[in-house]
Amino acid sequence: AQSVTQLDSHVSVSEGTPVLLRCNYSSSYSPSLFWYVQHPNKGLQLLLKYTSAATLVKGINGFEAEFKKSETSFHLTKPSAHMSDAAEYFCVVTSSWGKFQFGAGTQVVVTP
Amino acid sequence: GAVVSQHPSWVICKSGTSVKIECRSLDFQATTMFWYRQFPKQSLMLMATSNEGSKATYEQGVEKDKFLINHASLTLSTLTVTSAHPEDSSFYICSTQRQGGGETQYFGPGTRLLVL
Numbered sequence: 001a002q003s004v005t006q007l008d009s010h011v012s013v014s015e016g017t018p019v020l021l022r023c024n025y026s027s028s029y030s031p032s033l034f035w036y037v038q039h040p041n042k043g044l045q046l047l048l049k050y051t052s053a054a055t056l057v058k059g060i061n062g063f064e065a066e067f068k069k070s071e072t073s074f075h076l077t078k079p080s081a082h083m084s085d086a087a088e089y090f091c092v093v094t095s096s097w098g099k100f101q102f103g104a105g106t107q108v109v110v111t112p
Numbered sequence: 113g114a115v116v117s118q119h120p121s122w123v124i125c126k127s128g129t130s131v132k133i134e135c136r137s138l139d140f141q142a143t144t145m146f147w148y149r150q151f152p153k154q155s156l157m158l159m160a161t162s163n164e165g166s167k168a169t170y171e172q173g174v175e176k177d178k179f180l181i182n183h184a185s186l187t188l189s190t191l192t193v194t195s196a197h198p199e200d201s202s203f204y205i206c207s208t209q210r211q212g213g214g215e216t217q218y219f220g221p222g223t224r225l226l227v228l
Contacts, residue, residue, distance in 0.1 A: 044156075
């Protein structure tokens with residue numbers, strides 16, 4: 001069985017400072033991992049994905065994530081937060097059937 | 113990323129009526145589409161997997177007779193909420209998956225349903 005845990009339900013950062021969103025997963029096989037962002041009342045936009053190639057994955061809008069198998073983690077980072085980064089972020093792990101298992105989400109607030 | 117549209121973007125209906133939500137894959141032919149619902153401040157929960165030309169596969173606890181899914185073409189899937197009740201009020205989101213394109217899902221903008 002697969003599961004995904006987002007360790008922080010809320011993260012508040014100042015504009016221009018780094019952002020770290022933590023995600024741990026468990027899986028009985030080698031899954032694919034994704035980060036999606038959702039702005040209020042909108043659908044989900046793909047930020048990046050890990051599919052067993054490079055462990056450091058670069059995504060859109062300056063985001064990147066590092067897959068650490070030993071720690072079963074896939075944390076999302078951005079060096080400098082922008083006001084437009086305020087949104088809900090979801091970490092996703094795939095099941096053996098290709099279905100998505102969503103984390104509970106992390107709400108990011110960016111203050112001026 | 114791929115473009116997925118949903119229609120309508122929001123709908124208000126009376127209890128007991130049925131509501132149809134359309135999901136269209138605009139960039140590619142999607143053999144598989146997924147339907148999710150999302151309650152306020154919560155994550156997405158998979159309702160069903162829609163395969164073109166065959167019956168949808170529903171997740172445990174989702175009533176297939178209440179949430180009718182039709183995937184009649186490679187670019188269109190519909191979700192009909194039959195005899196809607198206030199507890200069906202939610203944000204419904206579809207996603208598409210490209211055949212041979214890996215596991216990435218591309219999500220629609222969602223449909224907000226309010227049942228009075």
